[in-house]
Amino acid sequence: MDYPGNLFVVAAPSGAGKSSLVKTLMELDSHVQPSVSHTTRAPRGQEKHGREYFFVSETEFDAMVQANAFVEWAHVHNHRYGTSKKAIEERMSQGADVILEIDFQGALQIKQIFANAATIFILPPSWEELRSRLERRGEDSSEVIEVRLQNAALEMAQVQQFDFVIINESFDRAVFDLKSIVHAQRLKYLAQRRARAETFKALHIS
Numbered sequence: 001m002d003y004p005g006n007l008f009v010v011a012a013p014s015g016a017g018k019s020s021l022v023k024t025l026m027e028l029d030s031h032v033q034p035s036v037s038h039t040t041r042a043p044r045g046q047e048k049h050g051r052e053y054f055f056v057s058e059t060e061f062d063a064m065v066q067a068n069a070f071v072e073w074a075h076v077h078n079h080r081y082g083t084s085k086k087a088i089e090e091r092m093s094q095g096a097d098v099i100l101e102i103d104f105q106g107a108l109q110i111k112q113i114f115a116n117a118a119t120i121f122i123l124p125p126s127w128e129e130l131r132s133r134l135e136r137r138g139e140d141s142s143e144v145i146e147v148r149l150q151n152a153a154l155e156m157a158q159v160q161q162f163d164f165v166i167i168n169e170s171f172d173r174a175v176f177d178l179k180s181i182v183h184a185q186r187l188k189y190l191a192q193r194r195a196r197a198e199t200f201k202a203l204h205i206s
């Protein structure tokens with residue numbers, strides 16, 4: 001599929017800091033817009049339907065799967081999460097850059113469909129720090145934190161399948177790295193379009 005906007009996919013083990021990084025990126029760069037996913041998990045404290053997620057029942061999620069409404073979806077930490085076609089196609093067709101915060105299974109599905117998507121994996125500086133970020137965040141029970149830490153090992157084993165890797169130790173440094181990837185990707189896309197236009201011109205194709 002070919003759209004005028006860029007697609008960025010950020011994945012990470014839970015607690016590595018991807019939501020915080022993506023939020024800061026979007027505050028600094030209004031051309032980057034979020035994709036709001038659907039999930040069957042319950043909202044956390046301050047989360048709002050339609051802002052962090054569309055919170056849906058298992059039956060509603062099933063209906064969307066049957067209707068082929070998702071570009072990708074996956075089972076993550078005992079729940080289902082999915083990116084609807086609607087969440088990204090409208091924005092990308094208008095030329096916006098869209099950023100997806102999804103797990104590695106979804107990221108690899110997206111790369112199959114959108115070959116030009118830039119996939120970015122965020123790593124925590126250490127296991128101890130990952131655990132302590134999940135605990136300090138104070139949003140999940142200790143059982144949920146244990147599940148997320150167990151899943152983190154499998155998630156981190158996928159790192160080599162991603163185009164870019166950021167270690168989120170210093171938050172400012174990680175934001176800088178993310179901004180640089182976005183900038184580089186835009187330049188690459190512009191260069192590709194220019195080269196294509198020049199080829200078409202040389203071949204007298206409009």
Ligand SMILES: Nc1ncnc2c1ncn2[C@@H]1O[C@H](COP(=O)(O)OP(=O)(O)OP(=O)(O)O)[C@@H](O)[C@H]1O
Pocket residue numbers: 012013014015016017018019020021133134136137168169170171172174
């Ligand atoms: N570089 C950093 N140094 C210290 N704390 C950080 C850093 N980056 C993020 N955090 C904190 O770590 C916690 C987890 O971050 P965040 O919620 O962004 O993670 P996440 O990867 O999006 O997790 P999830 O997948 O569960 O949503 C938050 O409390 C956040 O403020």
Ligand SMILES: Nc1nc2c(ncn2[C@@H]2O[C@H](COP(=O)(O)O)[C@@H](O)[C@H]2O)c(=O)[nH]1
Pocket residue numbers: 011012013014037038041072073074076077081082083101102103104105106107
């Ligand atoms: N494959 C997908 N994964 C998604 C999507 N939206 C979020 N996620 C990932 O789920 C976990 C848990 O998120 P949390 O909000 O419950 O902490 C995390 O890795 C998210 O990135 C999606 O649409 N598809």
